[in-house]
Amino acid sequence: MGERSVVAEGLRAYWLIAGMWVRAGMTYRASFVATMVGNLVMTGMDFVGILLMFSQVDSLGGWSLPEVALLYGLSVTSFGIADLVLGSMDVLGARMRDGSFDTLLVRPAPVLAQVGADRFAVRRLGRVVQGTVVLGWALASVDVDWSVPKVLLVPVMVLSGAAIFSAVFVAGAAFQIFAQDAAEVQNAFTYGGTTLLQYPPSVFGKDLVRGATFVLPLAFVNWVPAAYLLGRPYPIGLPSWAAFVSPLVAVVCCALAGLAWRTGLRSYRSTGS
Amino acid sequence: MDPFTMDPFIELDGVEKVFDVRRKTGFLKRERHRVRAVDSISFTVARGEMVGYIGPNGAGKSTTIKMLTGILTPSGGRLRVAGIDPSRERKRLAHRMGVVFGQRTTLWWDLPLIDSYKLMHRMYRIPDARYRENLDRMVELLDLGELLAVPVRQLSLGQRMRGDIAAALLHDPEVLYLDEPTIGLDVISKTKVRDFLRQLNAERATTVLLTTHDLQDIEQLCSRVMVIDHGRLVYDGALAGLHEAGESERTLVVDLERELPPIEAPPPARVVRVEGPRQWLAFPASASAAGLVARIAAEYPLVDLSVREPDIEAVIAKMYAERADRAVS
Numbered sequence: 001m002g003e004r005s006v007v008a009e010g011l012r013a014y015w016l017i018a019g020m021w022v023r024a025g026m027t028y029r030a031s032f033v034a035t036m037v038g039n040l041v042m043t044g045m046d047f048v049g050i051l052l053m054f055s056q057v058d059s060l061g062g063w064s065l066p067e068v069a070l071l072y073g074l075s076v077t078s079f080g081i082a083d084l085v086l087g088s089m090d091v092l093g094a095r096m097r098d099g100s101f102d103t104l105l106v107r108p109a110p111v112l113a114q115v116g117a118d119r120f121a122v123r124r125l126g127r128v129v130q131g132t133v134v135l136g137w138a139l140a141s142v143d144v145d146w147s148v149p150k151v152l153l154v155p156v157m158v159l160s161g162a163a164i165f166s167a168v169f170v171a172g173a174a175f176q177i178f179a180q181d182a183a184e185v186q187n188a189f190t191y192g193g194t195t196l197l198q199y200p201p202s203v204f205g206k207d208l209v210r211g212a213t214f215v216l217p218l219a220f221v222n223w224v225p226a227a228y229l230l231g232r233p234y235p236i237g238l239p240s241w242a243a244f245v246s247p248l249v250a251v252v253c254c255a256l257a258g259l260a261w262r263t264g265l266r267s268y269r270s271t272g273s
Numbered sequence: 274m275d276p277f278t279m280d281p282f283i284e285l286d287g288v289e290k291v292f293d294v295r296r297k298t299g300f301l302k303r304e305r306h307r308v309r310a311v312d313s314i315s316f317t318v319a320r321g322e323m324v325g326y327i328g329p330n331g332a333g334k335s336t337t338i339k340m341l342t343g344i345l346t347p348s349g350g351r352l353r354v355a356g357i358d359p360s361r362e363r364k365r366l367a368h369r370m371g372v373v374f375g376q377r378t379t380l381w382w383d384l385p386l387i388d389s390y391k392l393m394h395r396m397y398r399i400p401d402a403r404y405r406e407n408l409d410r411m412v413e414l415l416d417l418g419e420l421l422a423v424p425v426r427q428l429s430l431g432q433r434m435r436g437d438i439a440a441a442l443l444h445d446p447e448v449l450y451l452d453e454p455t456i457g458l459d460v461i462s463k464t465k466v467r468d469f470l471r472q473l474n475a476e477r478a479t480t481v482l483l484t485t486h487d488l489q490d491i492e493q494l495c496s497r498v499m500v501i502d503h504g505r506l507v508y509d510g511a512l513a514g515l516h517e518a519g520e521s522e523r524t525l526v527v528d529l530e531r532e533l534p535p536i537e538a539p540p541p542a543r544v545v546r547v548e549g550p551r552q553w554l555a556f557p558a559s560a561s562a563a564g565l566v567a568r569i570a571a572e573y574p575l576v577d578l579s580v581r582e583p584d585i586e587a588v589i590a591k592m593y594a595e596r597a598d599r600a601v602s
Contacts, residue, residue, distance in 0.1 A: 013396065016392060016395055016396055017392075020381055020384065020388065020392055023384060023388065024381060024382070024383040024384050027383045027384065027424070028383075098377075099374075099377060100377055102339065102344050102374070102377075103372075103374060103377060103379045105342075105343065105344045105363065106342050106343070106344065106367055106370070106372045107367055107396065108364045108365075108367035108368050108396065108397060109364070109396060110364075266346075269344065269345055269346045269360065270345070270346045270348070271292060271293065
């Protein structure tokens with residue numbers, strides 16, 4: 001089977017399994033509505049925190065409210081998409097401990113697709129909606145001299161960001177194969193990462209910014225391209241074309257995460273743990 | 274026919290599985306040692322055979338099943354199922370095998386049973402006509418008609434097991450692996466499951482490999498039994514032979530009207546325990562209980578009696594003790 005058909009098979013399996021979870025979720029209608037609403041309120045409160053902060057100060061690290069809202073909207077929307085698609089990969093460790101992971105390995109479908117679709121929940125759409133609303137408001141409010149490349153950069157940022165976060169989810173899942181109780185480590189990078197990116201890079205130390213740029217390149221989700229968009233200096237010197245390499249960074253991250261996943265799965269199948 | 278000259282469907286040649294086990298010995302100190310979960314096992318199973326795979330917990334049963342199903346990669350040796358190397362072509366093999374893990378359901382907890390089957394239909398790409406035909410047959414044989422619309426979480430253990438077995442067979446697998454298929458089931462469900470497996474094997478010549486703790490499963494289903502202990506195959510043959518090899522004994526529990534001295538039973542049957550009016554007699558598993566029961570009933574004031582089958586653990590333990598004895602003398 002070629003790589004292409006593996007991807008097609010994976011998407012098909014993902015679609016089938018996610019559909020089952022959606023239907024399973026619908027069997028508890030009241031609970032479904034309640035968690036959906038709860039989710040919207042909770043993610044909404046998240047941005048209220050930033051609004052409250054700006055009721056006391058005019059700028060954060062030199063960035064105005066619409067500019068911080070742009071960072072926030074980009075970070076939350078791209079994270080939300082990755083979380084919607086792969087957000088339950090942190091149950092992998094539990095599945096390994098109770099042995100139900102083995103039942104996925106006897107099915108004629110790629111394991112990554114099965115794990116990714118595990119516990120698929122429509123309520124996670126709440127975060128995407130909320131992020132998109134804030135992003136929309138920020139785009140309308142920021143003071144930017146819009147040009148064609150700048151307009152195109154917006155969807156590119158969201159999609160690349162979603163891919164980068166997805167890679168972090170997959171890499172985290174691969175890590176859980178080796179350390180089965182490490183779901184919290186994964187959460188630190190995913191939820192922690194999206195929170196980090198909601199604030200301007202200028203409020204953090206340069207070492208942290210360097211780490212988020214070159215080691216775990218979350219900065220390419222929004223920091224680097226948004227700084228270019230807003231005409232703001234990036235705390236550590238980067239050439240201006242760096243604003244456009246997010247898709248490339250995303251591809252590399254996904255490839256590395258895929259490799260990590262393969263290694264993890266191979267290790268599981270040879271060690272049984 | 275000699276199974277070895279028939280189409281060898283499952284072939285194991287010197288298959289090994291070695292695990293590196295790390296044990297915490299201190300805060301950060303870890304001790305590593307190697308465990309041979311499966312130690313050079315060789316056997317073949319012909320197409321259409323029904324084989325019982327038994328052994329104490331931790332003997333290597335599940336490790337073997339996991340290698341056969343492609344979950345685990347063997348550390349050494351050669352393993353083929355239907356000519357396929359399971360660990361290399363996991364997905365291709367998945368279309369040709371069915372697996373039932375006794376204690377883990379693969380059915381969708383919150384959804385009606387039929388929904389799980391619809392997923393199998395699509396995931397395994399079962400042709401529509403074939404799917405309907407198979408489903409109808411399963412519903413009939415496993416008595417699932419009333420259950421199809423019921424959410425799986427509302428099914429009893431026995432119903433769920435029947436549901437799981439049907440799910441594993443909708444895509445016409447050539448081989449079915451069952452891990453403890455009757456564990457925790459009531460007598461009626463056990464009988465249904467066993468009857469079904471017999472019929473499946475007769476109708477479709479499906480190869481069946483089952484692990485169990487219940488000797489009756491083996492007695493009623495399998496012409497051949499393999500015993501694994503400490504990762505090695507210690508017995509491969511008919512069940513009767515296993516009883517001989519292990520000199521296993523059944524127990525007759527007799528309730529008398531009153532307390533009496535130990536019953537004078539014809540050897541080799543003998544009283545092994547007395548507790549008030551209740552007495553326990555051990556007799557060879559290969560012998561019939563009828564003669565012994567008739568004799569006791571004729572000579573003693575009998576109230577009630579029951580026969581207990583030897584459990585596998587005891588049979589194997591005894592088999593081992595015998596071997597060790599022979600080795601010493």
